[in-house]
Amino acid sequence: MMQTNTLDSQTPSKPLTDLHNVIEKCWVECGIPGMSVAVLHKGELIFAEGFGKRNEQGDPFEPMTLCPIGSQTKSFTAAAIGELVAEGKLDWDTKPVSKYLPEFELKDPTLTSQLTFVDLLSHRLAVDNCAEAAFYRCAESRPEIIQRLKHADLNSKLGTKVNYSNMMYTVAGEAAARVAGMSYEDVVREKVIRPLGLNNTGFSQTEMRDQSPNHAMPFSVRSFEDAQKGDFNAEKMDEVYMTYAPAGDMYSNVLDLVKWGRVVIKGGELDGKQVLNKESLQETLKPQTIMQGGRRGPEYAPMVNYGLGWCIDSYKGHANHRHGKDQFEEEIMTLKYHALNCHHTLTLLALFAHGAKLGGIVWGYSCGLTVFPDDDLVVAVLSNLVHNGLTHYLQFHIADEVLDLPKTRSWIPDLAIQGTKGYYEQVVKGSAGEGKVPELIENRPPTHPLASYVGEYLHSLYGTVSVTMDETGVEGKQGLDCLSFSGFGFSAKMKHHHFDLFLMTLSDPSGTNMALATFRIGADGNVESVVVDYEGKSEFRKQGETKESTIA
CATH class of the missing domain: 3.40.710 (Beta-lactamase)
Structure with a gap:
């Protein structure tokens, strides 16, 4: 109750x-x-x-x-980390996060050695959109997906503007958990929720x-x-x-x-x-990066800054977070x-x-x-x-x-x-996917039998996606749409468009999102990979006896 x-x-x-x-x-x-x-x-x-x-x-x-509170979660995450700072168990911006979470390793070792909690919590470093999507509802644990970040191509130069990243908050939360010797959820419960008597606040829709x-x-x-x-x-x-x-x-x-x-x-x-x-709480409210600048209405400050889990602004001369x-x-x-x-x-x-x-x-x-x-x-x-x-x-x-x-x-x-x-x-x-779907070329079937596209495809950063075929699938006009896709925490039917291009409506529990899948053929004439266009194009290599290699 x-x-x-x-x-x-x-x-x-x-x-x-x-x-x-x-x-x-x-x-x-x-x-x-x-x-x-x-x-x-x-x-x-x-x-x-x-x-x-x-x-x-x-x-x-x-x-x-x-009711779920979405990104307002970030203010709780930052506050819990602040309590660990106050206890002397970690610090905001002198030691790199990798000191507390060794599996947090990026391609650029210099960048890995420099990134602090302030960098992560103020959105100075962003993982690309496709990775954010891939990790949203994946089955792997947080430590497992954090280990895959070493394959991500990231800008090594930290800027002054917000590069919004949910993934970096994931890293910060997991690092805090490692330091505290308990799960991230328990860190927030023990450091923030229970001390404040927020008895109607918790984690997950379930x-x-x-x-x-x-x-x-x-x-x-x-x-x-x-x-x-x-x-x-x-x-x-x-x-x-x-x-x-x-x-x-x-x-x-x-x-x-x-x-x-x-x-x-x-x-x-x-x-x-x-x-x-x-x-520590005041530290979360100090401006770190620029969230919004340029011409704004007369009611507001010249720019919105981002602290650690909070935006810092003013309204008609009155500060607000x-x-x-x-x-x-x-x-x-x-x-x-x-x-x-x-x-x-x-x-x-x-x-x-x-x-x-x-x-x-x-x-x-x-x-x-x-x-x-x-x-x-x-x-x-x-x-x-x-x-x-x-x-x-x-x-x-x-x-x-x-x-x-x-x-x-x-x-x-x-x-x-x-x-x-x-x-x-x-x-x-x-709603029509304008600019996303190429104009249909009539009467251009797939270049290979549909069974050739079936299999698992691997990307070193985004993980594995699968293509399967319905048992009732047959070659023919109706049978061209018997392939299914699963990956990024979603599943979808694949609708043939033309040649080796298929359209997908990725379904989650509350909505549908569009993606494209284009199969590529290798020099040996076999299906070699699939390029998934979902918030950016990413190529996944087909796995099997002759398709063992992966790409970054």
Whole structure:
């Protein structure tokens, strides 16, 4: 049974002016199945409500409803590592991470010898997109995939801009676990969750489901019109625990999140007691890299910096920390959509890559947590739909109301609704896989019998993918689509396009993502490899008696 949060018994005594009515109207117009909002000001819970449904049965979404928090996990990971720093068991930026985790070895030994926890947690080094995708739901353990990073081609020069990488958070989490002599999950539980009494916060969607029946199920939707009509697709919870859980596989509720936010504001204090190390927690809030620069709206600072698990920004002169950029509409115009159909047009990798820019994102869920340290204000928002403008812009509307700031924009409803509409417009444009799929050349069958393509294919960094053939497969018009693909934690039917090119719709528990597979023929006339085009092209060598070699 779920334990009761100390905030849960409080009755909001100073409701925000008309906030309930504003959200009640807008969550429908933005097309959100369900959401929860909590506002903590000067230690008092002044707003905590749920809206809509948390599951297909129509059970209400409440402040206590559990929901995945995506990349907001990173702030917990960084804080737990900070506690180990405070204990003298590791340090932020003087010793390389490889000293604590010897299997963390890159191609460039100089780079390996230099990378510190600060480098990893501030996103100074990125693994390529295909590797991020390959490791997302793979079966190997974290140490196993970390060992494969020695085959990755990485830029040895560390820059000043964020190179967002979930994989580097995985390395940092595993190194912390090695130092502490316990699992990464137990490190965060023992150092952060339990000391703060965050009894509704934990790891994995499976644990969330088992923790309480009051948890949110994920939804998807095909268009903005369908979203506004409430025509949602109920999805299944992901049963596979993320390999890079330190980057994004925690769950919580808005009550625990605002409590966590206030501990951050108070420098690790809880109820007048110093629970987390003040210096270490402050270190996570120091700017390390540039998240966003260039021309921004007059409400914001000239740039957004990234610390360790937090973005550092200001709003109308008021400092704030969060895990996201300021402009939702800017991000939806820059996302790349690769899909064959309208069911889901964002790859899971794109979602995670932009999780730092739009809050905390896991497919089917979104999270927003914003802390205004000088104003002792924390705003938490959770929803069971990925992208929506309300989850993003609500923080600004609330800040204007609570802090009595001048109204410069109509965050709610205008920008929230228009931002959501713009997102779906981009979805529609990307639904045909424009620019991804070559124009069909008619009447060009595969160059080899389909059985020739069957087998296992290996890449030294990304691991093994498999091609199999249905038992009912026959050579002929219908039989050309009897091949199946598995890899990157996904499985897919392979639809023949022309020659040796096949199209794949990679399926995960809640969506479909497009990829291409092109088989290459060797000098001996046999199938030699397959090039998988999924967030970048990667060649996998066929394994067997005559295909033993691998490539990097």
